[in-house]
Amino acid sequence: MxxxxxxxxxxxxxxxxxxxxxxxxxxxxxxxxxxxxxxxxxxxxxxxxxxxxxxxxxxxxxxxxxxxxxxxxxGEWGTAYISHADIFQQAVYEALPITLTLSALSLAVALLLGVPAGVLAALRRGGALDLFVSSLSVLGSAIPSFYLGIVLVWVFGVNLGWFPAMGFVRPWEDFASGMHHLALPVITLGTYYAGLIAITTRSSLIDVMGNPFIDAVRARGEPMWRVIWVHAMRNVLMPLTTVIGLQLGGLLRGAVMTEVVFAIPGLGMLITTAVLNREYGVVQAGVMLTALFFVLVNLLVDQTYQWLDPRLRRR
Structure with a gap:
């Protein structure tokens, strides 16, 4: 090991x-x-x-x-040409926490929506609920995040005025106002991944529910909620973890466009502005931070496999 x-x-x-x-x-x-x-x-x-x-x-x-x-x-990343700000301070202490907050909240929303939806679709396989959840999942995965963000800004930000159209307030400074500003960006970024998670959960749970050990568990008289959420979902975690790990890199990629649409001063906005201004040092720092996050997530996913499946620990 x-x-x-x-x-x-x-x-x-x-x-x-x-x-x-x-x-x-x-x-x-x-x-x-x-x-x-x-x-x-x-x-x-x-x-x-x-x-x-x-x-x-x-x-x-x-x-x-x-x-x-x-x-x-x-850690000596130099100074930005235009703003004359320290690049390490600007990227690591100011922009990165914002992007990680947006990505974490979006992933949480995707899991809270995708997993229950996938379970319901699998249990009602072939029914109206299954068709509805599957169609909605495919639709959510097909809509580009930047386009969905523009639509949400136009409907809920401009026309209805329920949420701020753009801008950002740090939740660790003002939690209520920060979550209010992050609502539309989180929905924009989380919708796409909620569809992928729902599709993966549905297909994996359907396969698991057809295994003989599920029949044995049900024959023991265990309640249905325990059969699904304890015994079946334990076997769904492996493919679900794979999808989440692979898509976390895409989550950062989607955060770039989301931050630009909503004018959020995160890592994506920092890189985009730096590219337009030819701020080579800032772009290099942003790309390296993104790559570092991506490879660390994949390393963490590999180690999670061994925790989920004890048989892999002996290899």
């Missing part, structure tokens, strides 16, 4: 190194000159050369990459 964990950690490290190389060199190929953006419309060649030298942009690309990677590992 320890050897397998060490192997996974090494794979995670290699993935992060690969992402860092791609994030650094692909941005170098993007059009735009950060030095010219910093200096403004008018500047002298001497000022341009001096600033290029101070930023280390006159060095060869491999040397720039190694210098940036060493600083990134130490």
């Amino acid at each position: 320890i050897r397998a964990l060490f192997s996974k950690l090494m794979q995670t490290l290699l993935v992060l190194v690969g992402v860092s190389i791609a994030a650094f060199f692909f941005l170098k190929l993007a059009p735009g000159d950060p030095v010219a953006l910093m200096l403004g419309a008018e500047y002298s060649p001497a000022a341009y050369a001096k600033l290029t030298r101070e930023l280390g942009l006159d060095l060869p690309w491999p040397q720039q990459y190694l210098h940036w990677l060493a600083g990134f590992v130490r």
Whole structure:
């Protein structure tokens, strides 16, 4: 087990190194000159050369990459060109908690809606309820999050005025106002994943309910709620965990568009703004944080398998 964990950690490290190389060199190929953006419309060649030298942009690309990677590992991510803010402070302490809060609440909503809906559909297989839940799940998974967000803003934010159309209040500073501002973004992001979770729960539970051990449990006279939520759902957790783990990366990807639509100052908005302003350091930090979160989630999912299925602990 320890050897397998060490192997996974090494794979995670290699993935992060690969992402860092791609994030650094692909941005170098993007059009735009950060030095010219910093200096403004008018500047002298001497000022341009001096600033290029101070930023280390006159060095060869491999040397720039190694210098940036060493600083990134130490937490020295540099300063943003436009805002002159510390990138580490801006990304880790300000933007990342907002994105993680949005993603966590969206996942909670998706689970609270998707799991019961999938169970009801499986128990009423072939009936009107099953058809309704399945159709709604497919519809929710098919609608792009940015389009759903725009519709929700127009209906509930602009026309009805029930929720703020955009903006963000930190829930840890003002819980009521923060949840009020997050209601529409959470519904927007959680709806898509609720559909996927409902479909997975339905199909997995139908397979499990057909196994002989379920007939044996029912023959012992156990109540139906215990048969489903204790015995059957224990076997549904494996495929459900796989779907959740694979989709958590997509949850962050969807958070980018959701944050842009609702003007939420999270990691997605930070990266989008940085791309438009050619803030290479900010984009690299955002991409690395996203990749780090994604690989850590997958590592956690792998370890969760061993907790859910004791047979895997001996491998």
